[in-house]
Amino acid sequence: MNQSAPLPLVESLLDAQLPGSGIAWLDAARRENREAFASGGLPDTRVEAWKYTALRALAQRSFASGDSQAQTRVVDAAPLTLPGIDGPRLVFVNGVFRADLSALDSLQDGLTLEPLSLALRGDAEPLRFALSRHYRETGDAFARINAASAGDGLVLRVAAKTIVAVPVQLVFVGASAESALAWHARNVIELGEDAELTLVEQHVASGEQAHLATLVSDIELREGARLHHIILQNAAIGASLVRRSSLRLHGRAHAKVHVLELGGALVRHDLRAELVGDGAQLDTRGVFMPHGRQHIDTQLAIRHQALNTTSSSNWRGVANDRARGVFRGAIVVAPGADGSDASLSNKNLLLSPSAEIDTKPELEIYADEVKAAHGATVGQLDERSLFYLRSRGIPQAEARALLTAAFCRAVLDDLPNETLREHLSTLLIAHLPT
């Protein structure tokens, strides 16, 4: 795509001023990523990871850079709270930290929580590794522009052996503005040895807009750390949202990730995990439910790199109308990761003849004594079940909703917070066609 005239999207994103930091290594890293984005442009569908997500339409659009009024925008308060969640909260509006909407007082000992914009004004050295990363491939275009342009986000550290008692809530609000904006946020999260944390990440809308947002999260789990990461994506129906979550799990660390993808026009999530320490364990669960003309793409990539590592992934997709869902689950069991156990399941439902779901499980094993299972299906609602419900008096539309919700709920079953589980289940049902 980059051979011909510059694309409006690339031009408009490069138009943005880099956030000045005065930190030499950071400014250099930002410049280099910006140059890589400028020369590499956007991936086309010949790049395997972008095969089913064409950027042609997005590439022709321009976005104003950042939101100069983000500090003062009035936003809907309702989506900022979640039933069953009552703890520290960081809120970002169009990518900018909003102290007035956040709750950061009386943090537990051992928990450090601050916006990146603030962290960079103090001792930025601990962030150096995460923020001086270079992204090598054209497929990383959004990570590049994010690395160049993100000036805010979450910096979270949990000290060794600290059990954080209440969930930390992280809310990204896309708020309507005078024009379509591009904003970029960056999270750096680290759990010390045997630390424990539940993190709830939300993407919500305040009013209609068609912004482009990118979010890159680097999450490091030291030996024995335990993280439960819940992601609820309910962005505006016109929004484009490109996220990358990269997890590194050291020995005995355990990460559990629940993802609910409901909103957005064009949504892409790269969920990458490296199990680098012996006995590390990863569980991912997710539901994506595009309808209308939504396009939701999840790229799950898991690397087992150490002995006796375990990963289990269970994802469900439901596509309606003319929507499209994409799921790629790539698991690599690297040489030396003997005794590892990897399972991946992706089941999908098509509720309309014009909907489409492309799913591709990939498994590469280079180690010994590995247990691995993977499978993917695409189907319709079971006619026998549908008739059974109708024969008991449940109208067709209600019966379809009941079966679809049951299909999705299976991946929420192991969410321990019952109030939150019920709430997410309600959101799912509300999202179903009537």
Add this chain to the structure above:
Amino acid sequence: MAFHSNESLKLITMLKIENLHARVEGREILKGLSLTVNAGEVHAIMGPNGAGKSTLGNVLSGREGYEVTAGTVTYNGIDLLALEPEARAAAGVFLAFQYPVEIPGVNNTYFLRAAFNAQRKGRGEKELDSMQFLKLVREKLKVMQISDELLHRAVNEGFSGGEKKRNEIFQMAVLEPQLAILDETDSGLDIDALKQVAQGVNALRSPERAFLMITHYQRLLDYVVPDFVHVLADGRIVESGDKSLALKLEEHGYVGIGEGAPA
């Protein structure tokens, strides 16, 4: 308990099937079936495999893929075949499935309340809240002698064959249909499970309710005594009688039945 509507003064016709022809996957299965069922009556439909017994149940409950090519079915004065399956249920028609469907992820109680309230809504009646409904369900459990553990599980998921059939009867007890069609509810049951199912059916017999029991064997009829027995062969009722007909079938099989019956 023994109630025979044919002893009552006035017969109220509930179901009138006339000259019913139906096709499945292009093949004609029902070939001119006629049958009248009055309120309060229990009719047994017997017949060899492939005679069209289950097709009859499926056509009456509105399953897709069953094409009615001729004939009429009138239920309480209305054209039953014109109604969607859910509307038939709301009008009081219940089919106990030969093979009840497992529905993972849908709680049995939730499902039953959704069905119960949808039917009430369909009839313009007030819906019950979860407390009221639970009270009703507990009463029915007692009558049906079913453990309430069944309520907390997903619909039929992991149920034994006997549990599935008892769950059908339990649903029937909660939904209180006017016309209950039991499609080979006795098949695959051991004698204890059969007795429990029969007891459940007998407890529901009433002057306002009619039963159509589709069965291959006479065994069930030892426990649920029918008012009428019909023999279905090659898509038509070829012989009708009282319960002694079932005994005759048990003795002689289906060979020779229906010869000389009206065409």
